[in-house]
Amino acid sequence: MTNEIPSKYDPSTSEDKWYKYWMDNQLFKSTPDNRPAYTIVIPPPNVTGVLHMGHMLNNTIQDLLIRRARMRGFNALWVPGTDHASIATEAKVVQKLRKEGVKKSDLSREDFLKHAWEWTDKHGGIILEQLKKLGASCDWDRTRFTMDEKYYESVIDTFIDLYKKGKIYRGERMINWDPAALTALSDEEVIYKEINSKLYHVSYQVAGTNDFVTIATTRPETILGDTAICVNPKDERYKHLHGKKAIVPLVNREVPIIADEYVEMEFGTGCLKVTPAHDMNDFMLGEKYNLQIINMMNADGTISEAGQLYVGMDRFEVRTKIVEDLQSAGALVKTEEHINKVGFSERTDVVIEPRLSLQWFVDMKDISKPALDHVMNDDIRFFPPKFKNSYRNWMENIKDWCISRQLWWGHQIPAWYDKDGNYEVAKTEEEALSKFQAKNPAITKADIHQDPDVLDTWFSSWLWPISVFDGLYSEDEIKYYYPTSDLVTAPEIMFFWVARMIIAGYEYRDELPFKNVYYTGIVRDKQGRKMSKSLGNSPDPLDLIAKYGADGVRVGMLLSSPAGNDLLFDEGLCEQGRNFANKIWNAFRLVKSWEEKVDDNLAQPESAAVAVNWMKNKFNQVLAEINDDYEKFRINEALMTTYKLVWDDFCAWYLEMVKPPFGQGMDRKTYQESVAIFENLLKILHPFMPFLSEEIWHFIGKRKDAKDSICVATWPEAAAFDNSILNAFNQFEQIVIGVRNVRKENNIANKEAIELKINKSENFTDAFNPNIAHLCNISSIEFINEKLNGCFSFIVEGSEFFIPFTANVDVEAEKKKIEEELNYTKGFLRSVEGKLNNEKFVNNAPAPVLESERKKQADALNKIKLLEEKLSSLN
RNA sequence: GGGAGCAUAGCUCAGCUGGUUCAGAGCAUCUGCCUUACAAGCAGAGGGUCACAGGUUCGAAUCCUGUUGCUCCCACCA
Numbered sequence: 001m002t003n004e005i006p007s008k009y010d011p012s013t014s015e016d017k018w019y020k021y022w023m024d025n026q027l028f029k030s031t032p033d034n035r036p037a038y039t040i041v042i043p044p045p046n047v048t049g050v051l052h053m054g055h056m057l058n059n060t061i062q063d064l065l066i067r068r069a070r071m072r073g074f075n076a077l078w079v080p081g082t083d084h085a086s087i088a089t090e091a092k093v094v095q096k097l098r099k100e101g102v103k104k105s106d107l108s109r110e111d112f113l114k115h116a117w118e119w120t121d122k123h124g125g126i127i128l129e130q131l132k133k134l135g136a137s138c139d140w141d142r143t144r145f146t147m148d149e150k151y152y153e154s155v156i157d158t159f160i161d162l163y164k165k166g167k168i169y170r171g172e173r174m175i176n177w178d179p180a181a182l183t184a185l186s187d188e189e190v191i192y193k194e195i196n197s198k199l200y201h202v203s204y205q206v207a208g209t210n211d212f213v214t215i216a217t218t219r220p221e222t223i224l225g226d227t228a229i230c231v232n233p234k235d236e237r238y239k240h241l242h243g244k245k246a247i248v249p250l251v252n253r254e255v256p257i258i259a260d261e262y263v264e265m266e267f268g269t270g271c272l273k274v275t276p277a278h279d280m281n282d283f284m285l286g287e288k289y290n291l292q293i294i295n296m297m298n299a300d301g302t303i304s305e306a307g308q309l310y311v312g313m314d315r316f317e318v319r320t321k322i323v324e325d326l327q328s329a330g331a332l333v334k335t336e337e338h339i340n341k342v343g344f345s346e347r348t349d350v351v352i353e354p355r356l357s358l359q360w361f362v363d364m365k366d367i368s369k370p371a372l373d374h375v376m377n378d379d380i381r382f383f384p385p386k387f388k389n390s391y392r393n394w395m396e397n398i399k400d401w402c403i404s405r406q407l408w409w410g411h412q413i414p415a416w417y418d419k420d421g422n423y424e425v426a427k428t429e430e431e432a433l434s435k436f437q438a439k440n441p442a443i444t445k446a447d448i449h450q451d452p453d454v455l456d457t458w459f460s461s462w463l464w465p466i467s468v469f470d471g472l473y474s475e476d477e478i479k480y481y482y483p484t485s486d487l488v489t490a491p492e493i494m495f496f497w498v499a500r501m502i503i504a505g506y507e508y509r510d511e512l513p514f515k516n517v518y519y520t521g522i523v524r525d526k527q528g529r530k531m532s533k534s535l536g537n538s539p540d541p542l543d544l545i546a547k548y549g550a551d552g553v554r555v556g557m558l559l560s561s562p563a564g565n566d567l568l569f570d571e572g573l574c575e576q577g578r579n580f581a582n583k584i585w586n587a588f589r590l591v592k593s594w595e596e597k598v599d600d601n602l603a604q605p606e607s608a609a610v611a612v613n614w615m616k617n618k619f620n621q622v623l624a625e626i627n628d629d630y631e632k633f634r635i636n637e638a639l640m641t642t643y644k645l646v647w648d649d650f651c652a653w654y655l656e657m658v659k660p661p662f663g664q665g666m667d668r669k670t671y672q673e674s675v676a677i678f679e680n681l682l683k684i685l686h687p688f689m690p691f692l693s694e695e696i697w698h699f700i701g702k703r704k705d706a707k708d709s710i711c712v713a714t715w716p717e718a719a720a721f722d723n724s725i726l727n728a729f730n731q732f733e734q735i736v737i738g739v740r741n742v743r744k745e746n747n748i749a750n751k752e753a754i755e756l757k758i759n760k761s762e763n764f765t766d767a768f769n770p771n772i773a774h775l776c777n778i779s780s781i782e783f784i785n786e787k788l789n790g791c792f793s794f795i796v797e798g799s800e801f802f803i804p805f806t807a808n809v810d811v812e813a814e815k816k817k818i819e820e821e822l823n824y825t826k827g828f829l830r831s832v833e834g835k836l837n838n839e840k841f842v843n844n845a846p847a848p849v850l851e852s853e854r855k856k857q858a859d860a861l862n863k864i865k866l867l868e869e870k871l872s873s874l875n
Numbered sequence: 876g877g878g879a880g881c882a883u884a885g886c887u888c889a890g891c892u893g894g895u896u897c898a899g900a901g902c903a904u905c906u907g908c909c910u911u912a913c914a915a916g917c918a919g920a921g922g923g924u925c926a927c928a929g930g931u932u933c934g935a936a937u938c939c940u941g942u943u944g945c946u947c948c949c950a951c952c953a
Contacts, residue, residue: 007915274953386880390879495948560901568886568887576915581915583912585912587913737919744918839933844932856895
């Protein structure tokens with residue numbers, strides 16, 4: 001029978017089968033009942049995204065947590081879904097249209113959105129299908145999308161609510177402007193890169209004199225917008241200039257020379273040109289000194305009419321041109337090489353332009369307070385906790401959130417404007433109109449228009465843990481599932497997303513959105529580079545699954561990724577996972593083969609009874625460790641502990657101990673016990689390896705009915721364990737290793753039965769005697785009270801073990817070995833006695849430590865005695 | 876510039892509030908084995924001044940100080 005089961009586990013035939021089985025039997029479905037809820041909401045991937053290694057790691061961990069919770073009797077719900085990813089998706093649609101020769105500006109908003117929805121329908125959900133390959137046990141009937149009708153509504157309601165509370169305002173601010181996407185970006189969407197650029201020294205004439213003052217700038221094109229020169233008030237070099245005016249070259253504008261501590265005297269010339277419309281800090285100076293603001297650039301990065309010169313030219317062309325012109329005008333003093341950091345758009349990778357514009361903001365100061373406090377006091381726990389520091393740092397210095405984006409794909413801002421620029425925030429056009437009419441009855445629909453901008457994507461995803469339930473389901477559902485239990489995400493989006501969800505949670509439910517946040521690391525390649533599509537160093541997760549099986553990949557990913565630490569990914573890890581699956585598979589083949597060997601006439605051998613008892617205790621001991629690891633989110637530890645339990649304790653020791661001798665039958669009791677133990681192992685393996693564990697589950701032991709899936713099997717109950725049997729096993733293990741070493745060193749074949757004589761010490765336990773004979777091919781065990789000559793021997797815990805010499809004995813090698821052990825033990829004794837002879841140690845060390853040192857001393861003395869006797873017996 | 880963290884075997888990491896010769900695990904490496912579940916396997920072995928220098932202590936990988944090297948986050952100097 002066994003030979004009908006292939007010796008290699010083949011995931012490809014089993015994985016799709018079991019996923020279908022889970023779906024058919026609706027095992028991932030959740031509706032409220034009287035069990036406690038355990039909820040995870042997926043960090044929604046971009047709707048048109050494709051699964052990458054980061055998703056793999058992240059979702060494997062979520063699946064692991066949810067599967068374990070399900071088995072532990074929780075009503076486990078994992079809510080899947082996708083994010084509309086406003087700017088990323090819009091950029092892709094624009095790009096696709098461009099390839100078709102269509103410009104966004106040629107389309108109406110409605111037509112563009114039609115294309116965007118087509119794109120979304122075509123690519124959306126691919127990633128969710130990929131997650132199924134991984135084994136993700138989401139309740140797919142609850143799949144949500146941030147642009148679903150109900151979700152859309154809750155986003156709009158939130159905006160209106162915050163506006164009414166005075167937490168949303170509209171204001172003219174310096175924002176990060178993406179001149180390619182033509183939209184504002186939040187600070188978090190700007191990537192700073194070090195760039196080799198040039199520092200241009202340009203001289204400005206001091207008005208009414210023949211004096212010149214030299215400034216340094218990396219952006220000479222902004223000279224067109226200069227409205228001041230600034231020096232440090234303490235700077236002796238420039239004191240004579242205070243209150244004077246300077247003439248901006250080329251445009252010949254007179255601007256004030258102001259003094260402010262902001263200027264660093266050491267940098268450049270210590271003299272700064274001020275362009276309030278095109279630099280964050282200059283804007284600040286502009287406000288402080290009431291400077292003129294000249295917006296000399298258009299939205300697309302070309303020079304505006306206000307710039308006077310180079311109108312319509314691109315900002316980078318102008319940079320080259322203006323340098324030439326400054327040179328011809330004799331205003332360019334010199335050019336230095338300079339490394340500085342320049343902000344780039346995360347999405348379009350063009351240089352960000354600081355830009356003054358009217359945008360919508362959320363006032364974060366008050367609403368973020370509870371979110372800070374509840375993380376700091378561990379109401380919401382972070383794993384690893386070190387991330388609390390950066391969280392605190394960000395929250396304490398939180399700035400208002402610019403939430404408007406000049407895009408079409410997203411939640412359109414519910415504000416309407418009349419022709420004079422007055423606005424009303426309302427849910428519908430009708431409502432807005434009536435608000436306008438209350439002030440001016442003459443206004444008609446034709447006079448007002450909705451704000452064309454949409455909201456920042458994160459303004460919808462910050463509601464995710466609430467809004468996946470909100471609207472579609474009853475308030476009872478939210479009460480049941482919210483707060484969710486654990487959130488698994490990347491530290492990179494701690495501010496974008498995690499912090500804001502916590503803020504929204506307290507603002508809208510007056511409660512935390514989740515209890516624990518587990519931060520995964522970044523998946524890197526062997527050289528430590530982040531795995532990314534553009535670098536081409538990321539394997540396709542689906543290829544990996546095809547090669548190693550989903551279980552193999554899951555194990556591979558989890559083996560080396562402690563919370564918050566980066567995962568250095570290497571295919572070897574998946575190989576290890578696959579090998580582990582195969583090991584379990586073969587253990588299954590062995591146990592399965594016993595099924596038909598069961599002989600009711602056979603009594604359970606004593607060795608098997610001992611092994612079963614030990615294995616049960618061992619299991620309980622390890623289970624306690626694993627449960628503890630899970631509590632602390634030490635997932636890789638839980639896996640490694642499980643791995644060793646299965647591979648070493650179960651396969652290498654237990655199965656060998658209960659395996660009947662060749663050609664003999666199996667007693668029913670041992671068989672049943674073995675199946676029961678195996679089933680328990682499968683249960684703790686299931687969160688790591690859902691497919692394999694399900695496959696074996698159905699072919700070992702009896703299943704009640706079709707729905708008797710391991711997914712819903714009960715997690716083993718933690719039970720007490722007997723340390724004495726575990727200690728006895730350790731002694732037994734050393735004895736077996738001792739015998740194996742004697743065999744190996746002296747070329748005694750395993751097939752050759754040998755005699756073993758034991759001179760017991762008081763520490764010797766008899767519990768495993770039958771197993772020694774069984775595992776080591778011992779023909780007879782005899783207990784003696786003397787030293788034997790002419791034997792190989794070894795010592796375990798004071799007991800001496802003798803194996804009669806065979807023909808090919810190497811006495812010298814044997815002596816050398818004993819001498820080595822003797823030296824080691826003497827050295828050990830010296831170190832122990834060194835302590836014990838130290839008066840200060842004896843006086844200061846606590847009693848238990850002293851006692852243990854004394855015991856070590858006694859044991860060592862005894863061992864030395866035995867070894868010396870042994871050595872002399874060989875002479 | 877501000878903040879956080881890290882440095883232990885070739886690699887990835889454990890090592891909790893100082894106390895087993897405390898220096899560990901897995902992988903990798905090496906040496907034997909196709910032993911009737913598994914060569915995707917079995918049995919063994921080697922491998923580390925715990926970054927460096929001081930200090931506290933009877934005792935330090937563990938606590939303190941400094942040095943060096945690395946990583947991340949935040950801010951952004953024209």
